[in-house]
Amino acid sequence: MSSLWEYANPRKFMATSAWMLPWVTAITAICLVVGLVWGFFFTPDDFRQGSTVKIIYVHVPSAIMAVNAWLMMLVASLIWVIRRHHVSALAAKAAAPVGMIFTVIALFTGAVWGQPMWGTWWEWDPRLTSFLILFLFYLGYMALWEAVENPDSAADLTSVLCLVGSVFAIISRYALLFWNQGLHQGATLSMDAEENIADVFWYPLVITLAGFGFLFLTLVLYRTRTEIRARRLKALIAQERMAT
Amino acid sequence: MIALLKRDLALAIRAGGGFGLSLAFFLIFTTLVPFGVGPATGILGTISPGILWLGALLACLLSLDRIFQLDWEDGTLDLVATSPVPMEGLAAMKALTHWITTGLPLVALAPALGLLLNLPAPAYPWLVASLAVGTPALSAIGTFGAALTVGIKRGGLLLSLLVLPLYVPTLIFGALAVSRGAEGLDATTPLALLAGITLGTLAILPFAAAAALRVNLR
Numbered sequence: 001m002s003s004l005w006e007y008a009n010p011r012k013f014m015a016t017s018a019w020m021l022p023w024v025t026a027i028t029a030i031c032l033v034v035g036l037v038w039g040f041f042f043t044p045d046d047f048r049q050g051s052t053v054k055i056i057y058v059h060v061p062s063a064i065m066a067v068n069a070w071l072m073m074l075v076a077s078l079i080w081v082i083r084r085h086h087v088s089a090l091a092a093k094a095a096a097p098v099g100m101i102f103t104v105i106a107l108f109t110g111a112v113w114g115q116p117m118w119g120t121w122w123e124w125d126p127r128l129t130s131f132l133i134l135f136l137f138y139l140g141y142m143a144l145w146e147a148v149e150n151p152d153s154a155a156d157l158t159s160v161l162c163l164v165g166s167v168f169a170i171i172s173r174y175a176l177l178f179w180n181q182g183l184h185q186g187a188t189l190s191m192d193a194e195e196n197i198a199d200v201f202w203y204p205l206v207i208t209l210a211g212f213g214f215l216f217l218t219l220v221l222y223r224t225r226t227e228i229r230a231r232r233l234k235a236l237i238a239q240e241r242m243a244t
Numbered sequence: 245m246i247a248l249l250k251r252d253l254a255l256a257i258r259a260g261g262g263f264g265l266s267l268a269f270f271l272i273f274t275t276l277v278p279f280g281v282g283p284a285t286g287i288l289g290t291i292s293p294g295i296l297w298l299g300a301l302l303a304c305l306l307s308l309d310r311i312f313q314l315d316w317e318d319g320t321l322d323l324v325a326t327s328p329v330p331m332e333g334l335a336a337m338k339a340l341t342h343w344i345t346t347g348l349p350l351v352a353l354a355p356a357l358g359l360l361l362n363l364p365a366p367a368y369p370w371l372v373a374s375l376a377v378g379t380p381a382l383s384a385i386g387t388f389g390a391a392l393t394v395g396i397k398r399g400g401l402l403l404s405l406l407v408l409p410l411y412v413p414t415l416i417f418g419a420l421a422v423s424r425g426a427e428g429l430d431a432t433t434p435l436a437l438l439a440g441i442t443l444g445t446l447a448i449l450p451f452a453a454a455a456a457l458r459v460n461l462r
Contacts, residue, residue, distance in 0.1 A: 136409040143405055147396045156459040157392050161406065164388065164452050168410045171441065175413035178420060178434065 008085030010228050017221045024218045031211030039204035055113045057205060061212035063106035066134060069099025069216060073141075074166050077159035087224065089155035090231070092162065093145055094223030098216060100138035107131055126176035133172050137165045151231070245333045248324070252341040255314075266303040266346045267353055273299040274357045285362045292361035293371070293422035299357070300350045300375055301415055304382045305407065307346050309400045311338050311390040312457070321394075325461050331454035339380075339387040339450065347379030363426065370425030374435060378418040381442040384449045385410045391453035395460040413441055 007013050039057035076092035079085055110128065111121045122128065144161055148154035277295050281287060315321040324334055354375050355368055363371065389407035393399030417438040424431040 133409050133412055136405070140402075140406040140409060143402050144392065147393070147399070147402050153395075153459050153462065157456055160452050160455050160459075161392060164410070164449070167448070168413065171413040172409070172416075175416040175437075178416065178437070 005083070005085070008083070008087050010087055013087045014225060014228060017225055021218070021221055024214055024221065028211060028214040028218050031207055031214055035204050035207030035209075035211050039201075039208060043201055043204060053201070055109050056201070057208045059106060059109040059113060060205065061209045062102045062109070063131070064209065065212045065216050066099055066102035066106050066131070068213075069095050069102060070134065070137070070162075070166065070169070072216075072220075073099065073162055077162040080155055081159045081163075086155075086231075087228070089159070090227040091220060091224045092158070093155075094227050095216075095220050096138055096142050096145070098219045098223065100135065100142065102212075102216070103131055103135045103138060107135065126173070129176050130169075130173045134169060137169060141165065245329055245337055248329065248334065249337045249341060252338065253344065256341065256345045266307045267349050269306050270299050270303040270350055270353060270357065273302060274360055277361065289362045289364055289426070292358060292363040293367060293426055294419045295361060296354055296358060296363070296371060297374075297378075297415055297419040297422065300354065300379065301382060301411055303350060304342075304346055304379065304386060305404055305411075307342065308386040308390050308407065309393070309403050311342055311387055312394040313390075313399075316394050321457070322461060325457070331457055332450045335387055335391060335450040335453035335457065336446075338390075339383045339446075339453075342387060343380050343383040347375075347383055350379060351375045363422075364428075366428050367422050367426035370431050370435070371422045374418045374421040374431075374438060377435060377442055378414050378438050381414045381438075381445045382411065384442075384445040385414070388449045388453040388456065391456040391460070394457065414438065417441065 007016065036057055040054050043054070073092040073095050076088045076095070080089040080092065107128070110131075114123065115121050141158055141161060144158050145154050148157055274295065277291075277299075278288060281291065312321060315324070325331065351372060354371055358368060358371055386407055389403050389410070392406060393403045396402060417434045421431040421434040421438060424434065
């Protein structure tokens with residue numbers, strides 16, 4: 001029985017991810033195409049919201065993945081801090097821009113949907129504002145990666161920032177609730193809620209959710225491979241310089 | 245650790261610049277607000293709690309990159325790192341120095357600026373209390389940010405990008421306490437939550453700052 005930790009070996013990781021990538025990419029494509037086409041063209045318009053309701057097929061999955069991407073970075077940072085596995089740190093670095101883009105997509109589609117529904121592009125509502133703050137956290141995290149030259153120091157510092165940032169992201173989330181009660185509707189996907197989203201919308205949404213999850217996995221795998229290769233390239237260049 | 249604190253305080257007061265700078269900034273910031281939003285007293289009165297807290301926060305932010313930068317440049321930081329004082333103690337003392345030299349004067353100055361901004365009378369005790377309770381959190385968070393960016397050239401802008409999102413909860417509860425006070429309501433709940441944030445940051449962030457310093461001194 002092999003241990004999970006052997007994937008911390010970059011070579012092992014590269015081999016496994018090379019084998020996985022075509023499959024994951026294919027699943028992503030299938031889920032996204034099926035879910036989005038079904039959602040956009042084969043679901044009825046909502047009786048109150050009209051066709052604008054269809055934006056949830058992009059908005060909800062990207063919002064969920066934006067939060068989960070940070071969660072994944074948190075776990076990867078913890079693994080780096082505790083067991084110092086380089087692939088883990090690089091995966092966290094690779095996930096940050098992807099998570100940031102998901103945050104931007106969620107904010108943008110939310111604005112597009114909010115304009116006809118609430119009559120405003122932007123509202124200082126707890127959920128919207130906490131996403132804006134999440135966006136700032138991503139920016140700071142990425143900027144710190146870029147600013148520190150030594151890659152191991154950068155991994156250490158960003159990990160500490162990610163841990164502290166997570167705590168503050170949670171506090172901000174609940175602080176905002178005190179500040180202002182919002183326009184944003186509550187959760188409509190929870191298992192125990194009385195009033196949930198109707199089944200016609202639910203099935204394509206689940207498929208797009210899976211699609212976005214796999215999309216995140218695909219992108220992170222690709223980007224982590226790029227990071228590892230960039231790291232190897234740097235080592236090679238340094239070697240050449242030493243030799244001459 | 246006490247010697248460190250004394251040294252930093254003496255440096256801050258005698259070396260000039262840093263000590264009065266954030267106070268002056270606070271003053272200028274609040275003076276500029278009426279030019280920006282217009283001098284109508286009704287508007288000023290309603291927005292003054294938020295403006296005062298925002299001004300205090302930005303004034304704190306302004307002096308953050310001085311916390312470790314000078315000691316880093318002249319090598320004092322390496323000396324302290326090799327001394328028996330634990331890194332966590334150093335971080336805590338630096339945060340305390342920062343609070344004494346910026347947070348405390350801000351608390352003292354805030355009521356006068358509240359007068360300028362036409363802050364409603366019942367809000368004054370809440371303003372002083374919330375700033376007194378909340379500014380230590382600003383200093384502790386800022387020390388952590390400064391420890392993260394200490395080795396980076398021109399880290400000032402990066403520092404503000406890192407620290408500002410962390411300041412959000414403190415700002416919300418601080419300003420909420422004052423604005424509830426301004427409406428004549430009881431503001432104990434936000435004040436208690438603010439105190440909770442301050443105690444939490446004081447308990448955790450010296451360790452995070454020390455970890456960041458160790459990485460940067462490696």
